Amino acid sequence: MKVLASASDTYWLIDQLRTQGKRIGLVPTMGALHQGHLSLVQRAKEQTDVAVVTIFVNPTQFGPNEDFQKYPRTLQSDIEQLESCGCDLVFTPTNQQMYPLGHSTFIEPPSVAKDWEGKIRPGHFRGVATIVMKLFQIIPAHVGYFGRKDYQQVAVIRAMARDLNLPILIQACETIRETDGLAMSSRNRYLSPSQRARALGLSKALKMGQTLIDQGCTSGQTIEDAMRIELTKAPVDSIDYAAVVHPDTLEPVESIDGPVVGIIAARIGNTRLIDNATFIRG
Numbered sequence: 001m002k003v004l005a006s007a008s009d010t011y012w013l014i015d016q017l018r019t020q021g022k023r024i025g026l027v028p029t030m031g032a033l034h035q036g037h038l039s040l041v042q043r044a045k046e047q048t049d050v051a052v053v054t055i056f057v058n059p060t061q062f063g064p065n066e067d068f069q070k071y072p073r074t075l076q077s078d079i080e081q082l083e084s085c086g087c088d089l090v091f092t093p094t095n096q097q098m099y100p101l102g103h104s105t106f107i108e109p110p111s112v113a114k115d116w117e118g119k120i121r122p123g124h125f126r127g128v129a130t131i132v133m134k135l136f137q138i139i140p141a142h143v144g145y146f147g148r149k150d151y152q153q154v155a156v157i158r159a160m161a162r163d164l165n166l167p168i169l170i171q172a173c174e175t176i177r178e179t180d181g182l183a184m185s186s187r188n189r190y191l192s193p194s195q196r197a198r199a200l201g202l203s204k205a206l207k208m209g210q211t212l213i214d215q216g217c218t219s220g221q222t223i224e225d226a227m228r229i230e231l232t233k234a235p236v237d238s239i240d241y242a243a244v245v246h247p248d249t250l251e252p253v254e255s256i257d258g259p260v261v262g263i264i265a266a267r268i269g270n271t272r273l274i275d276n277a278t279f280i281r282g
């Protein structure tokens with residue numbers, strides 16, 4: 001496995017591999033890798049010839065009062081895990097590489113970025129869209145792999161790829177969960193044992209949503225109320241949103257007559273967690 005920090009070395013290596021006819025699979029990450037990330041690498045290995053992972057804690061997607069400074073940085077163990085799962089190339093740029101002095105060009109995110117995370121974390125998707133676009137330039141991959149735990153992020157990146165005619169296929173991969181249902185996240189490591197137990201409220205609320213659908217419920221509002229009750233029972237400390245939305249537009253759905261997605265963001269102590277699930281009528 002090669003580890004490169006230089007954007008131009010990385011670009012030219014990928015260019016050479018493409019010339020040899022290799023298909024490139026890209027997994028952008030901010031490090032602090034867990035089984036969820038490794039499952040994306042696994043998918044890239046299955047579907048393409050060269051699995052590339054990027055590790056960069058992107059400052060522009062964090063708000064001023066968010067966890068950029070304390071975001072876990074575990075480069076050595078990340079590299080070891082990537083090596084043992086058969087990753088081919090890791091790109092670990094510095095801040096200076098990605099945001100050289102005078103950097104002032106940003107991507108205006110698509111309209112699907114407007115609500116939910118976009119509302120609560122102003123500027124977040126501008127930072128995400130910008131860094132992902134830059135990574136796509138440095139690593140012109142055939143397929144980009146993203147975890148569906150960040151449901152709105154995937155929608156934003158898909159819309160950006162469509163709107164800007166990017167020649168890359170965006171693949172969303174299933175959320176990997178702990179055996180008790182907690183969605184894997186780099187931020188789970190902030191949780192104390194008792195907070196970790198309360199964090200189960202998110203997946204329990206989503207299960208409750210599916211149960212109501214199974215029972216024939218067609219009201220988005222009823223499901224939203226039931227999810228909020230489940231979150232309050234956990235208890236989470238605050239709920240940023242709990243909603244039932246259309247899978248593509250992320251607009252709230254009042255009357256359910258097809259697949260919908262339950263999306264949740266809640267805080268436990270200082271930790272903000274998100275989760276989602278597609279609700280399907282059996």
Ligand code: PAF
Nearest residue numbers: 028029030058128131150
């Ligand atoms: O999902 C993430 O880890 C980040 O938002 C991403 C896509 C790597 C961009 O920094």
